[in-house]
Amino acid sequence: MFLEVKKITKKFLDITALNDVSISFKKGEVHAIVGENGAGKSTLIKIIGGIYHAENGVILFNGKEVKISSPFEASKFGINIVCQEYNLVPNLSVLDNIILGKEPVGQFGKINKAVAKKHLEEIIEKYALHINLNKFAGDLSAAEAKIAEILKAYISKLEILILDEPTAALTDDDVTSLFNLIAILKSRGITIIYISHRLEEVFQICDRVSVLKDGFYIDTFNTSEINHDLLVKLMVGRELKEMFPARNTEQLNTKEVVLSVKNISDDTHFYNVSFDLHEGEILGIGGMTGHGQREFIRSLFGFHSLTSGEFIFSNKKNEINNPQTAVKNGFAFLSDDRRNEGLALPQSILRNISYPSQDKRTTFGIIHKQQDRTVVLKLVKQLSIKLTSIDQNVQGLSGGNQQRIVIAKWLLVSPKIMLFHEPTLGIDVGAKQEIYKLLRLFTKEGISIIMVTSDMLELLHMSDRICVFYEGKIKAMIPSCEATEEIIMRAASGKKIDEA
Amino acid sequence: MKHNIFNTSFTKFYASIKSTKRHSTKTIWLLLLAVFIIVSVAVQEFMRPANLANILIQMVPLGIVAIGQTIVMLGGGIDLSVGAQISLITIIASSIMGDSTLSILGVMMLCLFLGSFFGAINGFILKYFSIPPLIVTLCSSFLFQGIAYSIHQTTGGYIPSVFKQIFTASYGFISVPFILFLILFLIFNYLLKETRFGRYIYALGGNEEVLINVGINSDTIRIKTYIISGFLCAITGLYIAARLKSGSAHYGSDYALLSITATVVGGTSMAGGLGSLSGTFAGALMVSMLNNVLNNIGFKFNLQSAFYKDVIIGIILVVSMFFYRKREL
Numbered sequence: 001m002f003l004e005v006k007k008i009t010k011k012f013l014d015i016t017a018l019n020d021v022s023i024s025f026k027k028g029e030v031h032a033i034v035g036e037n038g039a040g041k042s043t044l045i046k047i048i049g050g051i052y053h054a055e056n057g058v059i060l061f062n063g064k065e066v067k068i069s070s071p072f073e074a075s076k077f078g079i080n081i082v083c084q085e086y087n088l089v090p091n092l093s094v095l096d097n098i099i100l101g102k103e104p105v106g107q108f109g110k111i112n113k114a115v116a117k118k119h120l121e122e123i124i125e126k127y128a129l130h131i132n133l134n135k136f137a138g139d140l141s142a143a144e145a146k147i148a149e150i151l152k153a154y155i156s157k158l159e160i161l162i163l164d165e166p167t168a169a170l171t172d173d174d175v176t177s178l179f180n181l182i183a184i185l186k187s188r189g190i191t192i193i194y195i196s197h198r199l200e201e202v203f204q205i206c207d208r209v210s211v212l213k214d215g216f217y218i219d220t221f222n223t224s225e226i227n228h229d230l231l232v233k234l235m236v237g238r239e240l241k242e243m244f245p246a247r248n249t250e251q252l253n254t255k256e257v258v259l260s261v262k263n264i265s266d267d268t269h270f271y272n273v274s275f276d277l278h279e280g281e282i283l284g285i286g287g288m289t290g291h292g293q294r295e296f297i298r299s300l301f302g303f304h305s306l307t308s309g310e311f312i313f314s315n316k317k318n319e320i321n322n323p324q325t326a327v328k329n330g331f332a333f334l335s336d337d338r339r340n341e342g343l344a345l346p347q348s349i350l351r352n353i354s355y356p357s358q359d360k361r362t363t364f365g366i367i368h369k370q371q372d373r374t375v376v377l378k379l380v381k382q383l384s385i386k387l388t389s390i391d392q393n394v395q396g397l398s399g400g401n402q403q404r405i406v407i408a409k410w411l412l413v414s415p416k417i418m419l420f421h422e423p424t425l426g427i428d429v430g431a432k433q434e435i436y437k438l439l440r441l442f443t444k445e446g447i448s449i450i451m452v453t454s455d456m457l458e459l460l461h462m463s464d465r466i467c468v469f470y471e472g473k474i475k476a477m478i479p480s481c482e483a484t485e486e487i488i489m490r491a492a493s494g495k496k497i498d499e500a
Numbered sequence: 501m502k503h504n505i506f507n508t509s510f511t512k513f514y515a516s517i518k519s520t521k522r523h524s525t526k527t528i529w530l531l532l533l534a535v536f537i538i539v540s541v542a543v544q545e546f547m548r549p550a551n552l553a554n555i556l557i558q559m560v561p562l563g564i565v566a567i568g569q570t571i572v573m574l575g576g577g578i579d580l581s582v583g584a585q586i587s588l589i590t591i592i593a594s595s596i597m598g599d600s601t602l603s604i605l606g607v608m609m610l611c612l613f614l615g616s617f618f619g620a621i622n623g624f625i626l627k628y629f630s631i632p633p634l635i636v637t638l639c640s641s642f643l644f645q646g647i648a649y650s651i652h653q654t655t656g657g658y659i660p661s662v663f664k665q666i667f668t669a670s671y672g673f674i675s676v677p678f679i680l681f682l683i684l685f686l687i688f689n690y691l692l693k694e695t696r697f698g699r700y701i702y703a704l705g706g707n708e709e710v711l712i713n714v715g716i717n718s719d720t721i722r723i724k725t726y727i728i729s730g731f732l733c734a735i736t737g738l739y740i741a742a743r744l745k746s747g748s749a750h751y752g753s754d755y756a757l758l759s760i761t762a763t764v765v766g767g768t769s770m771a772g773g774l775g776s777l778s779g780t781f782a783g784a785l786m787v788s789m790l791n792n793v794l795n796n797i798g799f800k801f802n803l804q805s806a807f808y809k810d811v812i813i814g815i816i817l818v819v820s821m822f823f824y825r826k827r828e829l
Contacts, residue, residue, distance in 0.1 A: 070712070070713075071712075071713040072712065072713055072714065072715040075713075075714075075715070076715075087707075087709070087710055087713070088707065088710060089702065089703045089706035089707045089710050089711075089773065090706055090707065090773070091702065091706045091773045091774045092699070092702055092703060092706060096699060097710075100699070100700075100703060100710065100711070100714050100716075101711075101714030101715055101716055102714070103696045103699065105695075105696060108690075108694075108695075109691075109694070109695040109696065109697070110690075110694045110695060111694060111695060111696060111699065
């Protein structure tokens with residue numbers, strides 16, 4: 001075997017991300033690793049790529065045990081990893097980024113850009129890649145950034161290329177050119193470890209596929225010997241009914257409209273968005289990343305100003321110019337960037353939870369500390385947040401508990417509409433289930449929820465209605481009973497729903 | 501073929517627009533030109549050749565320190581200790597310099613070495629204690645300042661006349677100090693723009709993780725930026741000691757904040773990874789030009805020029821920041 005991982009175990013605080021995982025990779029194959037969110041795929045490849053270090057287990061490269069202590073060590077073995085995260089220097093040009101650390105140097109230490117550029121241009125032309133070497137890396141689209149990172153790996157010693165969800169933010173055309181690139185690399189004997197949650201891609205380009213589930217290794221198959229449904233069954237391994245609580249059975253469209261959004265645009269990210277939100281409804285917003293969903297949900301909370309359109313709630317026209325007015329009008333916002341925007345990390349659970357509603361428990365600017373504690377303790381118990389004390393910092397808590405703290409802080413202001421941006425990002429499977437139960441519970445109490453998510457299962461099974469964004473516009477509004485993954489994907493890539 | 505030519509020139513044009521959005525020294529040079537025109541109309545004495553030549557000389561110490569400050573800030577750091585380093589160098593030079601050529605050369609070498617050493621101290625503290633550069637250099641500036649005071653409480657010392665004559669010699673617009681500045685500017689501009697080391701400084705400030713991942717020791721790069729800053733402080737210190745023929749623990753005190761001002765006004769980002777020396781050149785010129793003008797006006801109307809100077813520099817800083825605010829960092 002070319003590369004083997006044996007009995008790898010990795011823990012993050014109280015969560016075991018990988019449990020005794022062993023997989024072997026052959027030279028020159030495209031090997032997919034699949035699993036649900038939180039199954040441990042990213043953790044595994046980050047261990048191979050030297051970003052994380054396993055507590056237990058070994059990595060064998062060409063039969064010899066190797067220690068990979070950093071991404072640079074990994075690249076010495078020819079292992080290069082292209083993460084989901086952006087990994088370029090934004091204010092250097094694409095060319096400078098690609099040759100960083102390997103600049104050809106001429107007289108007086110001068111970097112010989114012309115040589116490097118010529119070499120790269122030949123590669124780009126040969127493989128018909130779409131990338132401009134002169135652009136600043138910070139101005140690249142998601143697809144271009146991926147290509148730049150792969151090129152960066154390509155011009156160094158490259159034996160194994162690890163791609164973590166490379167197609168997550170790409171359009172169809174970009175995906176095609178990426179696949180061509182992968183085929184070329186494969187034909188040169190380069191092993192590719194490919195992570196994707198889009199199973200069609202796995203069958204399209206991969207030779208073998210390994211399944212991970214909740215941190216455990218399940219099995220490895222040749223893609224020719226397994227079908228889609230079996231793969232899903234192995235990945236999920238539990239009934240969806242268990243994962244997602246049942247929907248409320250009431251007819252939602254007869255309920256009161258709590259928020260009416262009419263033709264709102266910010267003219268750069270989204271255009272003419274309109275819908276009605278009913279009491280107790282979960283409106284799921286999906287689509288490829290970067291089609292305006294982020295800016296849209298943030299503008300509902302007053303982070304961005306609008307150029308046109310209006311909101312109607314509490315039976316009158318209203319404006320949301322900043323988060324303060326949004327909160328006053330019963331909006332709550334849970335950011336996808338929980339660590340920076342949701343929590344004051346080095347502060348206690350008590351403080352984090354009481355911030356938004358502090359005014360209620362304050363007289364003449366003096367906080368009623370005892371009352372604060374009582375309220376927070378009660379809430380913490382209700383939401384079953386695991387903690388040793390409410391004076392503990394939120395920093396060390398798991399993602400699931402942190403998210404529950406963000407939820408708790410908003411519950412104290414009794415919101416009418418909760419805006420969730422990626423409600424279960426970075427949360428393990430068990431905790432996800434808990435969060436889903438909470439969301440359903442809230443809707444029973446009459447809270448309405450708007451949820452932007454990139455998790456397809458979440459979108460399908462939690463939403464009462466699904467709204468798909470494409471290029472900043474609502475491409476489709478699908479009631480949950482009619483929604484399927486295919487329909488959503490079609491709308492998300494800009495095709496009409498009834499189109500073949 | 502024709503189509504092709506159009507296409508490439510269009511791409512170039514597009515790239516140039518894109519790049520102006522990121523970083524351009526155009527703004528600051530235009531602002532400088534505007535201020536220059538205004539003061540040349542408003543203040544008669546300003547346009548005298550002798551005065552203009554004087555401005556070029558006056559900007560030299562600030563310009564040299566600001567080169568170092570820019571390099572440190574491009575790498576994502578900041579050096580608050582430059583002022584104290586300069587003061588300390590003036591004191592050391594004026595305490596031990598003798599009349600012989602050997603002594604002058606020896607003391608110069610020693611000061612350049614010490615300056616680099618002071619910079620290295622900053623760099624190594626940063627590396628081994630991982631404390632933010634703002635705090636490290638604040639602490640070390642107290643350290644250097646304290647040593648300076650313990651050597652000499654008052655202005656004094658001895659600097660041989662020949663040292664002053666050489667260092668301050670000038671003929672019209674051509675002067676030794678300004679030529680010295682230009683040489684340093686060209687060398688470090690080349691270093692930043694054309695060499696690997698320069699590229700790594702930008703990468704260090706832009707995204708250190710990426711630099712580490714290609715196998716570059718980012719700590720070494722960072723330490724080197726502080727050594728350069730210390731080295732340039734030593735040159736500045738020697739020049740100030742020569743010009744004033746003495747050393748003092750407060751000769752350098754303005755330079756920490758002024759060098760940061762010149763750098764930031766010149767368009768270098770506080771977050772690092774974005775900016776250029778050409779901008780800093782303009783920034784330093786702007787600061788010393790305003791100084792000069794306000795001294796002229798102050799003298800004429802018998803005003804407390806020091807007060808107005810600070811106000812005007814503050815306003816310039818805010819105005820230039822206003823121009824840069826939309827830039828992506």
